[in-house]
């Protein structure tokens with residue numbers, strides 16, 4: 001049985017919006033579907049402004065430019081994450097500063113952030129890792145803007161509130177492997193009207209809305225296409241269904257793997273995590289992955305710690321929690337259309353791969 005790590009769920013809802021955009025011939029940036037997509041996302045998050053952009057990485061870069069982060073400035077981010085936040089900091093010429101993650105949430109440890117603050121710190125990027133929100137209440141009041149990277153956390157909640165509503169501004173990715181997708185896509189949401197206006201200006205070539213072809217600031221083109229937003233509007237309509245379907249898969253894995261040597265990722269008491277990819281820690285991960293791959297199951301190791309990336313090797317540090325998680329955690333296939341048979345097959349392969357002798361990784 002071939003089982004991919006992830007697979008998008010596409011219905012006739014998306015198809016009908018896309019067909020409407022095609023019929024109207026309005027396919028590039030700005031347009032009715034972009035406006036509706038932005039309004040729909042703002043409403044879902046309880047934010048006042050949303051700007052749809054071409055992808056999640058550019059959403060982060062846009063915010064950094066909007067906040068005036070540049071050469072010589074420092075931005076603190078978690079040592080364990082997909083590399084996009086680090087790349088966006090490097091793209092604006094600023095310095096990456098890594099902080100370890102907390103063992104109870106696998107998100108950036110506020111105490112470590114405090115220890116890394118300097119007069120050059122211009123922002124903190126908190127990542128809602130694998131869908132688990134960072135501890136935002138512990139990050140506000142640090143006198144630097146907090147950027148919420150919720151790229152993996154559609155539908156999660158922080159202390160009862162929708163993820164995407166925290167920090168000075170938040171980012172989603174709509175890449176095809178995320179719970180809600182537009183193929184490629186991203187967004188920035190904020191309640192700060194002045195920041196939103198500035199981000200919109202930069203995202204539209206730095207060009208005044210009132211005075212076309214008058215460029216007020218250095219801008220670029222970060223826009224999401226109307227055709228893409230039409231697809232996204234269909235996914236927004238199905239948000240609850242899409243998020244719920246992944247949670248159902250994750251719950252089944254948790255039940256089927258209970259009492260085995262697999263340790264599920266932690267959930268802090270202040271968090272409600274919607275699952276992005278079901279993640280487990282095992283002692284002999286490489287053995288397990290070899291076995292799963294040989295059976296056609298596309299399970300994968302979580303990312304290396306950022307200081308193990310060639311481009312960030314100069315940041316080598318301790319980061320004991322990130323290191324432990326990075327060595328032992330792996331993702332199991334997780335997507336909306338997974339059948340009970342497929343979930344059972346993967347779980348059985350995991351149990352076989354572990355063998356009776358493997359022991360849980362305490363603390364990972």
Ligand SMILES: *Cc1c(COP(=O)(O)O)cnc(C)c1O
Nearest residue numbers: 055056057082084151173174175
């Ligand atoms: C996917 C992801 C991004 C980037 O999103 P793209 O849309 O692929 O550019 C950013 N941050 C995190 C944590 C992600 O997982």
